[in-house]
Amino acid sequence: MRLSLYEGNDAIAWAAYQAGCRFFAGYPITPATSIYNNMLKILPPMGGTVLQTEDEIAAMGYCIGASMAGLKAMTATSGPGISLCSEQISFAIGSEIPLVIVDVQRLGPSTGSATKGADGDVQFIRWGNSGGLPVIVLAPVDVKDCFTLTMHAFNLAEVYRCPVFIASNKEIAQTRESINLESLERPDIIDRLMPPSGGPFLPFQSLPEKDVPGFLPIGGKVIVRQTSSTHGVNGYITTDPDEIATMIERMNRKIKTEIDRFSFAESLIEPGAETLILTYGVTARAARAVYRDLKTEGNPISLLILKTLWPVPENLIYKNAEKVKRVVVVEMNLGQYVREVERVLKDKKVVFLGQMDGRLISPNRIKEVALG
Amino acid sequence: MDSLLNKNRPPVFCPGCSHDNVLYSLDKTFQDMGLQGNQIAMVSDIGCSGLFDTFFNTHALHGLHGRALTYAGGLKLARPDLNVVVTMGDGGLGIGGAHLLSACRRNLDLTLLVLNNFNFGMTGGQFSATTPPEAMVGSGFLNRLERPIDVAQVAVAAGAPFVARSSAYQKDLPELIEKAIRYKGFSVVDIWGVCPGRYLKRNKLTPNMIDDALNKLKPLNGPVLQNMRTEYGQSYREHAADQKPISPPAGIDARFDPPKPGRQEVVILGAAGQRILTAGEVLGIAGLTAGLNMTQKNEYNITVLRGPSICELILSPEEIDYTGITKPAAVIVLASEGVLRRESLINQLDHNTVVIQVVGVDIPSTNARVISVNFKGKGIKKTDWALAALAFLSNMNHVLNSKMLDAAVTIRFKDKTLHAVKEIVAKATA
Numbered sequence: 001m002r003l004s005l006y007e008g009n010d011a012i013a014w015a016a017y018q019a020g021c022r023f024f025a026g027y028p029i030t031p032a033t034s035i036y037n038n039m040l041k042i043l044p045p046m047g048g049t050v051l052q053t054e055d056e057i058a059a060m061g062y063c064i065g066a067s068m069a070g071l072k073a074m075t076a077t078s079g080p081g082i083s084l085c086s087e088q089i090s091f092a093i094g095s096e097i098p099l100v101i102v103d104v105q106r107l108g109p110s111t112g113s114a115t116k117g118a119d120g121d122v123q124f125i126r127w128g129n130s131g132g133l134p135v136i137v138l139a140p141v142d143v144k145d146c147f148t149l150t151m152h153a154f155n156l157a158e159v160y161r162c163p164v165f166i167a168s169n170k171e172i173a174q175t176r177e178s179i180n181l182e183s184l185e186r187p188d189i190i191d192r193l194m195p196p197s198g199g200p201f202l203p204f205q206s207l208p209e210k211d212v213p214g215f216l217p218i219g220g221k222v223i224v225r226q227t228s229s230t231h232g233v234n235g236y237i238t239t240d241p242d243e244i245a246t247m248i249e250r251m252n253r254k255i256k257t258e259i260d261r262f263s264f265a266e267s268l269i270e271p272g273a274e275t276l277i278l279t280y281g282v283t284a285r286a287a288r289a290v291y292r293d294l295k296t297e298g299n300p301i302s303l304l305i306l307k308t309l310w311p312v313p314e315n316l317i318y319k320n321a322e323k324v325k326r327v328v329v330v331e332m333n334l335g336q337y338v339r340e341v342e343r344v345l346k347d348k349k350v351v352f353l354g355q356m357d358g359r360l361i362s363p364n365r366i367k368e369v370a371l372g
Numbered sequence: 373m374d375s376l377l378n379k380n381r382p383p384v385f386c387p388g389c390s391h392d393n394v395l396y397s398l399d400k401t402f403q404d405m406g407l408q409g410n411q412i413a414m415v416s417d418i419g420c421s422g423l424f425d426t427f428f429n430t431h432a433l434h435g436l437h438g439r440a441l442t443y444a445g446g447l448k449l450a451r452p453d454l455n456v457v458v459t460m461g462d463g464g465l466g467i468g469g470a471h472l473l474s475a476c477r478r479n480l481d482l483t484l485l486v487l488n489n490f491n492f493g494m495t496g497g498q499f500s501a502t503t504p505p506e507a508m509v510g511s512g513f514l515n516r517l518e519r520p521i522d523v524a525q526v527a528v529a530a531g532a533p534f535v536a537r538s539s540a541y542q543k544d545l546p547e548l549i550e551k552a553i554r555y556k557g558f559s560v561v562d563i564w565g566v567c568p569g570r571y572l573k574r575n576k577l578t579p580n581m582i583d584d585a586l587n588k589l590k591p592l593n594g595p596v597l598q599n600m601r602t603e604y605g606q607s608y609r610e611h612a613a614d615q616k617p618i619s620p621p622a623g624i625d626a627r628f629d630p631p632k633p634g635r636q637e638v639v640i641l642g643a644a645g646q647r648i649l650t651a652g653e654v655l656g657i658a659g660l661t662a663g664l665n666m667t668q669k670n671e672y673n674i675t676v677l678r679g680p681s682i683c684e685l686i687l688s689p690e691e692i693d694y695t696g697i698t699k700p701a702a703v704i705v706l707a708s709e710g711v712l713r714r715e716s717l718i719n720q721l722d723h724n725t726v727v728i729q730v731v732g733v734d735i736p737s738t739n740a741r742v743i744s745v746n747f748k749g750k751g752i753k754k755t756d757w758a759l760a761a762l763a764f765l766s767n768m769n770h771v772l773n774s775k776m777l778d779a780a781v782t783i784r785f786k787d788k789t790l791h792a793v794k795e796i797v798a799k800a801t802a
Contacts, residue, residue, distance in 0.1 A: 002623035003660045005653075014454075014620050023450065032673070044612035049449050054474040058442045061435070061471075065446020068433060069454075073446075110740050114674060174655070175695055176668040178660055181623060218431045219451035223409050225425075227434040236381070244641060282695070289693035360696045 004181055008172035009076075011179075012102055013038030016074050019154035019197050020189055021100070022048035023073040027081060030114040031170040032104040035076035052223035056081035060088035060101075067097050068226050071153055075233065079113055079121050081225035082128065083222035089163055089227045091131040096213060096251070096310065098157035098192060098205070100150070102166045104173040107358045116176040116358030117171035119281045119332040123339075125165050126310045128194030133248070134255040137165040137310040138264065141284040143177040146186045149307060156262055157189040160254055167309060169332070171282040171360060203235040204247065211254035256311050263313035267320050270300035275370055276324040278317070278341055280306040283330050289363040290370060301370050312340045319343050328353060328370050330361060373403040376412070378429050388572075390540035391420055391487055398485070401553065402428075402548040402682075408486075411716040413456045415444040417468070419461040419494050420567075421487040424761025438468025441475045444482050448651060452605050455553055458484045463492045465523060468500035472523075476530035479558045480604045485549065486523055487540075497570030508574035524592045527560040533599040534559035535592045541579040551594055555604045560592075583798065591635070624783060626663030628776050632770045635688040637700040638771055639717065640758055641710025642681045644672060648706070650784075651758030652683035658762075658772045658780035659687035666697045671713070680709035687771065701771050703740065704761040705729040709738075726770055728761050752798050759793060760800035769802040774801070 006014075010243045013035050016024070024039040026032070029192040041051045049066070052061040056077050063073040082103050083189065107113040108120045125137050133159050136156050138149040146168065151162040193207055195214025206215045213233075218224045219338055225235030232247065266284075269276075279287045284305040291303040304320045306313065323325055324351040329338040338352045353369045355361045377383075377399050384389045402412065412430040416422040418437035425432035431454070433443050444458045445548070465472060465486055475482065491509050492498040498505070502523065509515050527535045533556040538548055541562050548704055564582045577800030583669045602610075630636075638655060642648040649670050656666040657802040668676035673679035683699050703718065703725060705711060710716065711733065721740035729735055731746045759781075766777040781793045 001626045001663050003626075003663075003665070005656060005666070006621055006624045010621065016654045023446070024577060025446070031388040041615075041618050044608075045615040045617040047611075047612075049608065051445075051449070053442070054470045057439060058445075058471055058474065061442020062440045062446035062449070064435070065433065065443040065448075066450045067446075068443070069447050069450030071450050086440070091435055115671070170697065174670070176656065176665045176666075177657070177692070178664075180498075181620075196540070216446055217412075217451075218413055218433060222412055223429060223431055225432045227425075228436055237430075285692075286694040286696070292693070295747070359693070362696060362698075363694050 001180065002336070003178040005176055006143045006179055007034065007174055007176045008064065008143050008146040008168055009034040009104065009174065010038055011143045012076070012166065012168070014043060014098065015147045015150035015153065017042050017046070017092045018186070018193070018311060020150045021072045021074050021154060023063065023071040024047065024048070024061035024075065025051040025053050026075050026077065027053055027056050029078045029081050030185050031106055031173045032078050032081070032102060032175070035102060038056045041201060041257065056084040057088060060085045063099055064088060064092060064097050067099055068218045070220070070276065072158070074100040076104065078104050079108050082121060083127065090131060091135050092163040093129055093135060094251070095226055095228055096161040097163070098161050099163040100153045100157055100166065102168060103162055103170045104170060106170050107197045109357070111338060113358055115170065115281065116146040117165070117169045117332065117360070118356060118358070119169055120356065122167060122331070122333065122336045123311060125167060133251050134311050135163060135165060135263070136160070137167050137308070139280045139307055139309050140172055141229070141281060141305060141307070142172060143179050144184060145307060146172065148187070151187050152262065152264065155187060158190050158192040159212070160258070161192065164256060165279070169282050202233045204231060205233045206250065211250050224293050225233065240261065259311045259313055260310070260315055262308055263316040264307035264315065265316055266305040266307070268303040269320060270295065273300050273302040274307050275324045275372070276302040276304055276321050276327045277330060277366065277370055278304045278306065278327055279330040280309060281332065283332055286361055286363045286366055288329060290366045293363070293367065295368070309337065312344065314344045316346050317341065321348060325349065326372070330354070330366055332361060373398050373406050376402045376409050376428050376430055378427055380636040381426050383427050384423065385420065386569040388566070388568035389420070390489065393540040394485065394487055394545070394563055395424065397545040397736065401549040402760070403656060404550055405553065406547060407455060412457060413447055415440045415447065415456060415458045417464045419463045419492070421459045421461040421464065421698050423461040433659040434581065438466070439471065440464060441468060441471040441482065441484065441541050445475065445478070445480050448480050448482055449605055455552065458482055460484060460486055462486065462488045462490060462500040462502040472527070473530045474559055476532035478604045479531065479533060479601060480555050481731055482558055483552045484558070484560045486562045486787055487565065488523065488562055489565045489571060491567055491571045493567045493570050497567070497573070497726070507571070510570065522589070524560065528592065528599065531599050532556040532560050533596055533601065534594055534773045535596050536594050537562045537564070537586055537592050539564050539579060539582045539586060541582070555595065575693050591597070622659060624660040626661065627631045627779070628662045628773070629666055630662040630687070630689070631771065631773050635686060635690065636771045637697050638685045638702045639697055639700050639714065639762070640683040640704045641706060642713055642758055643707035644677050644679050644705055644753060646681060646758050647755055648681040648683050648758050652685050653760055654759065654784050655685050655705045655772065658776040659784050661776050661779040665692050667692050669695060677784065680713050682710050700725050702765055703727045704758065705733055705735055706757045706761065708733055726768070728764055730757055739802055747800065750802065752760060752796055752799055756796045759796055763797040763800035
């Protein structure tokens with residue numbers, strides 16, 4: 001056996017590079033900084049660009065510019081930085097700019113605790129944009145996931161032309177862990193699609209049979225328009241309600257209707273189990289320990305670990321909870337994702353366990369609640 | 373050369389707006405330079421200056437208020453050959469102040485045209501960063517309380533290598549803009565004009581008055597000698613070319629058997645400067661040489677040279693689920709700073725845990741097996757105690773053995789350092 005040592009942040013940086021990321025802009029912030037440190041070592045010698053910007057707003061702005069010029073771009077920050085990025089995130093959503101945004105969550109509110117973990121940004125990432133259009137959010141559990149999900153994040157950003165978030169956590173980002181590189185899942189790399197040739201280029205015209213427009217870079221031969229204003233297919237501001245509605249509905253649909261294609265999860269379903277633990281992020285590690293313990297003790301429970309948080313993988317949750325009587329949702333906050341689970345599983349008993357004190361939720365606490 | 377103005381979208385500025393003058397001057401510049409639309413990106417943000425991108429048949433990126441310079445920078449870094457022209461009003465200038473300062477310091481080859489008409493035209497004529505205190509604007513008395521900034525002076529102070537002030541009515545404005553675009557570096561042209569829709573309603577400002585006001589200032593017409601230097605993108609590419617590619621962390625082959633089966637947790641409680649994290653890494657590598665999985669979590673204050681330094685390490689032949697410490701096999705106590713953070717852990721320990729305690733560091737009462745060691749007495753420096761404690765553990769064949777430790781230090785350290793580390797190990801186990 002041959003194992004390597006990576007921290008979650010190392011894995012995100014290397015995976016980004018392997019996914020084709022050639023532009024990184026960021027502002028130092030604990031616990032995300034080591035992604036920037038890594039990118040600064042990896043990209044420049046390989047012809048990529050790394051920039052330390054004046055703030056997180058600028059980091060996102062530079063990424064938006066680079067992405068519109070055709071590069072795969074990423075920024076990494078934490079809660080206070082994501083707060084600053086909000087207006088640029090809305091821009092990237094509404095103007096269909098592929099980006100990967102890593103939120104290495106730390107304990108909030110506000111500047112909170114720079115060196116303590118939490119999953120307190122889960123609803124904030126979803127709704128922290130003006131307009132409320134859907135976003136894609138992936139949540140790693142460990143170093144392995146940091147690697148694989150980052151590659152998926154770049155692919156999804158390219159396929160759906162949207163920002164894709166990685167909701168990491170200090171407890172993953174700065175935990176060093178052994179991994180077997182050979183056993184890693186590495187998805188094939190996907191690049192954004194060009195429009196069909198012939199005819200004038202309309203920057204927001206969907207590709208045939210798709211809800212996603214073809215991409216041409218700013219700076220290429222064909223003139224390209226990009227705008228944060230409400231626009232029609234030609235990229236010019238519009239006041240026509242039908243044109244506006246068509247555009248907004250398409251952007252809503254292109255992500256929501258495709259969720260079953262990227263509902264990443266790990267489901268450990270035990271026949272006859274009456275309780276399902278549903279969790280995500282680093283807490284899933286403690287939940288796995290509980291799953292294993294109870295199985296050994298002959299009192300099995302089922303476990304569903306979500307790795308796609310947004311859009312809510314409703315079918316997946318519904319299917320995995322079908323046979324159980326109660327669902328225990330465990331998360332490192334005061335109860336955020338549980339709202340979605342309650343919404344999807346209207347007929348089930350949903351129990352919540354949360355903790356927001358900077359410590360990991362222990363297997364013992366989860367076990368107590370799981371056993372009811 | 374033909375005009376690059378968009379025939380289908382004629383300018384829509386208010387009658388008498390000086391933005392019109394800048395628009396046609398810029399178009400003339402592009403024609404004089406013989407540029408095609410696809411060689412130019414117009415980048416704009418919010419306000420009437422933000423309409424510029426729609427009037428030209430060029431690449432265009434229109435974004436959020438005050439952020440135009442950030443998009444422009446990203447474009448330029450990705451496409452160094454593109455002529456990137458940014459239009460921003462005095463409003464964008466204020467809200468995007470940090471970006472302006474950074475753009476001046478950074479010196480990317482962008483051209484910033486500040487369409488300075490001394491108020492927020494679009495939202496009702498409120499005061500901006502350049503509104504004179506005596507002006508009557510849409511912010512009541514508030515503009516009387518704040519001083520306007522001289523953008524050009526600010527740009528010079530922040531390091532812009534090309535700075536000019538101009539009137540929107542100046543005949544040679546196209547030539548000035550051409551110089552700015554041709555300048556290889558960040559160029560700022562502060563173009564003074566009027567806003568008939570708002571500012572002129574209650575204030576008198578004519579082209580002559582603008583000329584008079586500009587004449588009273590120390591002129592700035594282009595290159596700023598003390599700020600001239602290599603353009604950022606070029607510098608970046610030169611520096612990047614000197615960087616050596618790095619490889620991902622190398623794998624470590626399993627070659628030994630661990631002393632004990634099952635999960636082993638180790639906590640090192642020390643202080644900043646005791647190389648606690650390095651010792652943790654060595655222990656982790658030692659685990660890998662025995663085919664064990666590992667997780668390592670570190671805890672230290674943001675003031676990295678003072679305060680506690682704690683490392684929590686788990687080695688296990690199984691995949692490691694929970695990364696928290698439950699029943700440590702060993703706790704290494706090297707400094708009171710670390711102990712203070714983990715008093716409750718030490719309290720709860722039972723006889724299955726070995727505590728390696730350096731003499732002189734007190735610990736709370738515990739049922740663990742406490743072994744006192746005097747590393748100082750063995751001539752080992754405080755900064756090496758963490759490593760010495762690992763050597764001590766390996767000598768006990770607890771958690772790791774001496775082969776694992778020897779392999780780990782050989783992987784982690786090189787040359788002189790390795791030699792010194794091996795000496796410490798020898799002293800600790802003597």
